[in-house]
Amino acid sequence: xxxxxxxxxxxxxxxxQGDPQKRDDLPKAIPTPTGTIIETQIKxxxxxxxxKIEEYVIMPDHLHILWRVKRYLPKEFGYYVGxxxxxxTKNWRHILRYTTERxxxxxxxxxxxxxxxxxSERFRxxxxxxxxxxxxxxxxxxxxxxxxxxxxxxxxxxxxxxxQLLRYPQIVPAIVSSxxxxxxxxxxxxxxxxxxxxxxVFISPFISHEEKVxxxxxxxxxxxxxxxxxDGIGPRYKPSGSEFDLCIEGRCLxxxxxxxxxxxxxLRRSYCLNLNKIARWxxxxxxxxxxxxxxxxx
Numbered sequence: 001x002x003x004x005x006x007x008x009x010x011x012x013x014x015x016x017q018g019d020p021q022k023r024d025d026l027p028k029a030i031p032t033p034t035g036t037i038i039e040t041q042i043k044x045x046x047x048x049x050x051x052k053i054e055e056y057v058i059m060p061d062h063l064h065i066l067w068r069v070k071r072y073l074p075k076e077f078g079y080y081v082g083x084x085x086x087x088x089t090k091n092w093r094h095i096l097r098y099t100t101e102r103x104x105x106x107x108x109x110x111x112x113x114x115x116x117x118x119x120s121e122r123f124r125x126x127x128x129x130x131x132x133x134x135x136x137x138x139x140x141x142x143x144x145x146x147x148x149x150x151x152x153x154x155x156x157x158x159x160x161x162x163x164q165l166l167r168y169p170q171i172v173p174a175i176v177s178s179x180x181x182x183x184x185x186x187x188x189x190x191x192x193x194x195x196x197x198x199x200x201v202f203i204s205p206f207i208s209h210e211e212k213v214x215x216x217x218x219x220x221x222x223x224x225x226x227x228x229x230x231d232g233i234g235p236r237y238k239p240s241g242s243e244f245d246l247c248i249e250g251r252c253l254x255x256x257x258x259x260x261x262x263x264x265x266x267l268r269r270s271y272c273l274n275l276n277k278i279a280r281w282x283x284x285x286x287x288x289x290x291x292x293x294x295x296x297x298x
Contacts, residue, residue, distance in 0.1 A: 001123040001169075002065045002081060003110040009102045012060040013038060020135045027135040031058050034104070037095055038063065041088045051080070055124045059134065064127045066120070081109050112170060112198045122169030133164050137250065145248065147237045149258070149293040153285055156293065158233035160254045161247030165201055165226055166282065166290055173279045174202035174218075176210040199223040203282055205230060205275040219246070226282070228275045229256035255282075 006013060013035040018027035031039055035058045042058075042065060045051050050073060054066040069077065089104045114120040137144060147160045165171075172195045180188065195202060196218050203226040206215050215225055227243070233256045239247055246252035257278065 001112045001114065001127070002067050003112075004063050004065075004081075004085065005106045005109075006061045007103055007106055009100070010034070010104045013063060014058045014060050016060065016131050016135055016138070018131065018135060020132045020139065027131040029058055029060075029131045033096060034092055037092050038088050038104075041084060041091065044087075045084060048080075054120065055127045057127050057130045059130055064130065066114075066123050066127055068120075077111075078109075081111075085109075110199055112200065113194075119169065126167070126169045129167065133167070136164070137162075143292070144250065147233050147235060151291045151293055152282065155281070156258060157255050158237075158258055159256075160233055160237050160239060161252050162224070162250040163253060163290075163292070164250075165224055165253045166255075168201045168224070170195070171201045171203050171226065171283050173276075173283050174204040174206070174211050174214045175276050175279060176208055176214070196221050196223065201226060203279045204228065205279065207275075219251070222251075224251040224253075226253045226255060226279075228279050229254050230275060232256040232258060 011034050012032055014029040014031045016027055016029055019025045020027055029035075038058055039056075042053060042056050042063075045053055045065075045067070050070055052068040052070060054068050056065045057063065073080070085103070085105050092098060092104055093100070112123070114123050144162055147158060148163070149156060149158050150163060150166075151157075152166070172191055174192065176188075192202075192214055194200075196214075199222045200218070201224045202215060202218050204211050204215070205228040206212050206225070207230075218225065225243075225246070233254060237254075238244055239252070239254055243252050243254070247254070255278075
């Protein structure tokens with residue numbers, strides 16, 4: 001899944017219309033003249049028989065392409081992404097008669113690799129759901145600025161922040177343990193590094209020093225985090241410090257089991273292990289039906 005962002009001086013690629021609360025008017029992205037040129041070049045990718053485009057969406061300020069590579073390539077994949085970007089910019093300048101030296105896109109691109117059909121399908125659904133998620137944030141901003149309760153499968157949680165991170169196709173538990181076998185430790189180290197490289201999503205209580213280091217490295221790479229909150233989330237809950245700003249930006253979600261009382265239990269090892277279990281459970285249920293139950297503000 002390739003993500004390419006718009007240069008800040010370039011015109012919007014599309015505009016969004018539709019109401020996420022109406023089934024007969026689902027949100028969709030309508031390409032602008034610039035977006036139409038980009039769409040033509042996306043479809044032209046398949047002229048190279050090495051490639052197949054499984055899905056794409058052209059958002060106002062970025063685009064996602066689920067780009068399948070059928071066989072080994074004579075050049076690095078980044079070469080072909082760069083070629084696509086150059087062709088878009090060249091055609092944009094020519095067709096719309098722009099004389100600017102600025103490109104359409106930012107210099108880099110983000111890629112997330114689907115290693116199996118299940119992950120590929122998650123990416124496809126994530127791409128198709130982009131317009132709806134953006135419209136929700138635009139039309140119903142209060143959903144991201146106060147505490148709520150949600151149901152995932154048969155479990156209920158209280159949340160604050162961007163709950164749509166729970167629909168991200170690749171959520172990775174950032175849980176460091178001395179009990180990992182050498183093989184498990186190698187596996188998780190590679191998984192964490194790949195998540196940081198592509199700016200993905202970590203989920204964890206982020207209690208240990210090592211987990212906090214992983215969190216900070218991911219945030220520096222423009223990734224997002226889901227924090228399992230030890231004490232639960234009260235009606236007027238607000239994250240402290242920089243994570244409040246991250247919640248408003250859409251890069252952070254705080255989630256916890258419903259509080260049974262105002263009493264705070266000491267953070268014992270057994271309780272920390274239970275928080276880790278919640279993180280792993282959520283990781284293993286990305287396709288579970290998520291329902292917003294209520295606003296927790298009194």
